[in-house]
Amino acid sequence: MKKIHGHTTGLKAGHLRRIERLYRRKTAPEKIVSLDMMREMGYLSATIRRQIGVLMDRKGRVARVMVGNRKQILLPALTRYRVAPGRLRGLRCVHTHLDGERLTHDDLADLALLRLDLMAAVRLDPSGEAKTIHIAHVMPQNDPTPCRLLAPQPIHNLDIDCLSLIKALEAEMAARKTAVQAGKGKETAFLVSVSTQSGKKALAALKELGDLARSGGIHVVDTQLQLRAKLDPRHLMGKGKLRDLAVAALQKGVSMIVFNQALSPAQLRSIAEIIELKVIDRTQLILDIFCQRAQTREGKLQVELAQLQYLLPRLAGKNRAMSRLAGGIGGRGPGETKLEIDRRRTRRRIGQLEQMLADVRRQRQVQRARRQRRQMPIVSIIGYTNAGKSTLLNTLTQSNIRAEARLFATLDPSSRRIRFPQDVGIILTDTVGFIRDLPKELTTAFRATLEELENADLLLHVVDISNPQYAMQMRSVTGILTDLNLHTIPTILVLNKIDRLSADRYQQLARELNGIPVSAQKRPTLRPLVQQIRTHFKR
Numbered sequence: 052m053k054k055i056h057g058h059t060t061g062l063k064a065g066h067l068r069r070i071e072r073l074y075r076r077k078t079a080p081e082k083i084v085s086l087d088m089m090r091e092m093g094y095l096s097a098t099i100r101r102q103i104g105v106l107m108d109r110k111g112r113v114a115r116v117m118v119g120n121r122k123q124i125l126l127p128a129l130t131r132y133r134v135a136p137g138r139l140r141g142l143r144c145v146h147t148h149l150d151g152e153r154l155t156h157d158d159l160a161d162l163a164l165l166r167l168d169l170m171a172a173v174r175l176d177p178s179g180e181a182k183t184i185h186i187a188h189v190m191p192q193n194d195p196t197p198c199r200l201l202a203p204q205p206i207h208n209l210d211i212d213c214l215s216l217i218k219a220l221e222a223e224m225a226a227r228k229t230a231v232q233a234g235k236g237k238e239t240a241f242l243v244s245v246s247t248q249s250g251k252k253a254l255a256a257l258k259e260l261g262d263l264a265r266s267g268g269i270h271v272v273d274t275q276l277q278l279r280a281k282l283d284p285r286h287l288m289g290k291g292k293l294r295d296l297a298v299a300a301l302q303k304g305v306s307m308i309v310f311n312q313a314l315s316p317a318q319l320r321s322i323a324e325i326i327e328l329k330v331i332d333r334t335q336l337i338l339d340i341f342c343q344r345a346q347t348r349e350g351k352l353q354v355e356l357a358q359l360q361y362l363l364p365r366l367a368g369k370n371r372a373m374s375r376l377a378g379g380i381g382g383r384g385p386g387e388t389k390l391e392i393d394r395r396r397t398r399r400r401i402g403q404l405e406q407m408l409a410d411v412r413r414q415r416q417v418q419r420a421r422r423q424r425r426q427m428p429i430v431s432i433i434g435y436t437n438a439g440k441s442t443l444l445n446t447l448t449q450s451n452i453r454a455e456a457r458l459f460a461t462l463d464p465s466s467r468r469i470r471f472p473q474d475v476g477i478i479l480t481d482t483v484g485f486i487r488d489l490p491k492e493l494t495t496a497f498r499a500t501l502e503e504l505e506n507a508d509l510l511l512h513v514v515d516i517s518n519p520q521y522a523m524q525m526r527s528v529t530g531i532l533t534d535l536n537l538h539t540i541p542t543i544l545v546l547n548k549i550d551r552l553s554a555d556r557y558q559q560l561a562r563e564l565n566g567i568p569v570s571a572q573k574r575p576t577l578r579p580l581v582q583q584i585r586t587h588f589k590r
Contacts, residue, residue, distance in 0.1 A: 056127040057118040058101060066099055070116060073103075078111035083213045084145045089173050089181045089206055096147040097179020104146025109168070109214065114142060121149055126161055134166045134327060138221055139189070143169040143213070151175070154185050154200065163189055163197045163298045164327060168217045170198075173206070181206045188216065190302070191223045197302040240264055241300040242274040244311035245288040253278060255520050259487070260311045260333060262437075267340045272305050285321045287312060297326040309336055313490070316365045334361060334490040341493070349411050356404040357493050363397050427468075428477045428588055431504050433532070434513035435524035436484025439547040443513055443571040444481045447581070477588070480507070487527045494534075504535070509587055510542040511580075516560055516568070517551035543583055547571050 053074045059067065073092070078085040084107070096103045102119040106126070114132075117124050124146050134140050144167055154172050162170035172185045183203045190199050204211065242260050246253035257276050264271050275296060277288050286293045287310065300308050307329040314322070314332040322330055331339075338358050345351045432440045444450060448467040470476035482504065504510070512528060514521055532538045544566035549557040550573070561568045567583060570576045 053116070055116050055118060057125055058120055059118050062099060062118070066095065070095055070103065070118065073105055073116050074113050076113060078107060080109060080111045081212050081214050082111070083143065083169060083171055083184070083186065083209060083211060084173075086206060086209075088145075089184070092145075092147050093173060093175045093179045093181040096149060097175060097177075100149065102147050102149065104144060106142045106144050109141055109217070117146070119146075123155070123157055126165065128324075129165060138166075138224070139168045139217060140166045142167055143171065145171040145173065145184075147181075148172045148174050153203075154187050159187060159198045160294050160298060162187055163301055164294065164325065166301070166327065169213065174203075184209060186211070188220060191220065197298050237268050237270050238307060239272050239303075239305040240269045240307045240309050241296070241303065241305045242271055242309050242311070243277075243288070243296060244275070245277045245279060245282060246311075247279060247282065250278060252523075255523070256311055256487075259520075260309065260336075263333070263336055263340065264309060267336055267343065269307075269309070272303050273299075275299075282312070285318065286325070287314070287318055287322070290325070293322065293325050297328070300326070300328060307331060309333070313488075319365060333488075337486070337490060337493065349408075352404055352407050352411070356401060356408065357490070359397055359401050359404070361490070363394065363401070366394055366397060428508045429480060429506055430477050430509045430511060430584065431480045431482055431507035432511045432513060433482055433504065433528060434484065434511075434545075435515065435528055436486050438484065438513045438515040438524070439571040440484065440513050441481055443511070443545070443547065443569075443577075444479055446571055446574050446577060448479055477584070485528045485531050487523065489527075489531060494531075504532075504537050504540070507540055509584065510537075510540050511545050511584075512542050513545045513547050513571075514564075514566070515548050516546040516557060516566075517548040541587065543567065543580070543587070545569055545580060549576070 053071055055067065055070055062070075069091075073088070076085065076088050076091070078088060084105075088105070092103050092105070099118075100121055102121065102124040104117045104119065104124045104126075105113050106115040106117075106129075108114050115127055115129075117127065119125060126144065129140065129142065132140050132142055144161070151174050152172075153174075154170060158170050158172060161167070166189065168188070170187045173181045174183050174185065176182055182205075184206055185203050186201045187198045188201075190197060201211070242257065242264060244253060244257040244260060246256065248256070253276055257274055261271050261274065277292065279288070283289050288296070296308070305328070308326060308331075310330070310332045312332065313334050314330075319330065319332075338354065338361060341350075341354045342358065345354045432444055434440050444467060448469050450467050466478055466480045468476050469479050510532075512525075514525055518524065529538065532540075544564060546557065546561055546564065546566040546568045548570060549568045550570040552560075557568045560566070567580045568576070569580055
């Protein structure tokens with residue numbers, strides 16, 4: 052007996068056998084459903100007082116038989132029937148409605164979420180006789196509505212060429228997808244933030260997520276912010292809202308959804324059961340950016356370690372969310388390591404990486420000892436990502452370190468020697484940018500890099516004073532320094548990008564924050580900073 056999915060408890064053996072025989076029925080490929088099947092489903096549904104449905108493939112064969120309750124029917128998992136980009140799933144759903152209702156909101160949501168070929172509801176009269184059939188199909192991407200409802204059709208004159216309709220829809224979907232890819236040439240995303248913070252803070256966090264996405268090479272199609280008193284422990288934003296989000300994301304034709312909040316392994320699995328798209332969180336996005344930017348062997352080792360530490364608890368069992376990450380944003384890694392590797396191999400690789408990074412730390416200790424023997428003071432530039440640290444290093448030392456106006460443009464640390472007139476020289480070191488809620492995997496993996504700060508004689512804390520969130524960014528940096536036990540190192544506050552503010556405004560901020568205002572791109576503005584550094588080492 053083939054499996055009957057759904058609510059079969061309490062059904063008689065004779066009814067179960069007759070429902071199971073629906074698997075043997077076949078419909079002509081060009082027909083939505085045969086008249087005989089509609090009549091049989093109507094009779095059985097009226098007899099057991101429950102909805103009955105079938106999922107049929109494009110050859111007219113029944114792939115699944117489902118039994119629901121009087122009001123609805125739940126579709127089973129369709130993991131064997133994957134959806135290719137620009138295509139539908141290759142299955143159409145036909146089910147009964149006992150109370151004469153049309154297609155419901157849940158029906159249309161399932162149609163859009165599962166990318167079914169068609170959704171059809173057979174309306175029954177009280178005796179169980181099929182009267183009319185209501186049909187809907189998804190619309191191509193970026194249409195105003197996700198689904199189109201056709202006019203009700205009489206069951207005795209159902210004149211719709213099912214295959215021609217499906218092929219026409221897929222042809223238009225493929226054409227629109229090709230046009231979108233040609234125009235952008237990158238992955239597209241829907242950004243989502245579910246926050247318990249105030250609206251202003253939540254909007255700022257969502258904006259930063261957008262900056263991160265663009266820095267990672269993602270085209271942001273749309274964003275959504277939901278404010279809640281408490282986060283949903285399973286779906287983060289509530290199951291109903293999540294289904295609406297999934298429909299909107301699919302309709303806009305995005306390739307992925309990025310959540311601003313860190314998703315637990317359980318949340319990732321629960322969301323993947325509803326959303327048929329790639330889903331990643333802020334941590335995965337940052338890890339992917341780091342993976343793109345790592346240039347040195349040390350940086351690549353650190354990124355791979357952070358990725359594996361993040362993925363390890365998410366590899367247990369059959370993880371649908373992880374299986375969608377192969378390649379692209381969230382799925383790349385040094386060596387293109389497969390994501391579905393077993394936990395034992397992952398732990399072994401983590402051990403190897405930790406040993407390699409321990410060797411790196413020893414090498415750094417030797418280098419630091421040499422510097423100390425030369426009595427060369429070390430000044431480390433720290434600050435929030437994209438605050439202008441690399442630009443400051445370039446201007447002070449007349450170097451050409453990579454500096455870009457995007458988040459995490461610098462990943463691997465750089466050191467340059469600078470000599471002041473009539474003074475001893477110093478070592479000026481650029482470091483990776485800090486960020487709010489830095490993922491713990493990155494904090495651990497980059498400890499070898501951050502250990503450079505332990506031997507710094509002076510820190511230059513660079514702040515983008517033109518950013519409306521500069522106060523939050525300053526708190527984030529000082530918080531990370533405290534966590535790393537580095538808050539006791541003497542620090543000079545450098546208020547950067549004053550060219551974007553009025554003179555009165557940046558002078559007021561300099562007094563309030565006790566900082567030195569500069570424009571890192573303009574060497575003349577750095578003279579007070581250079582004098583402050585010289586004064587510090589003359590003490």
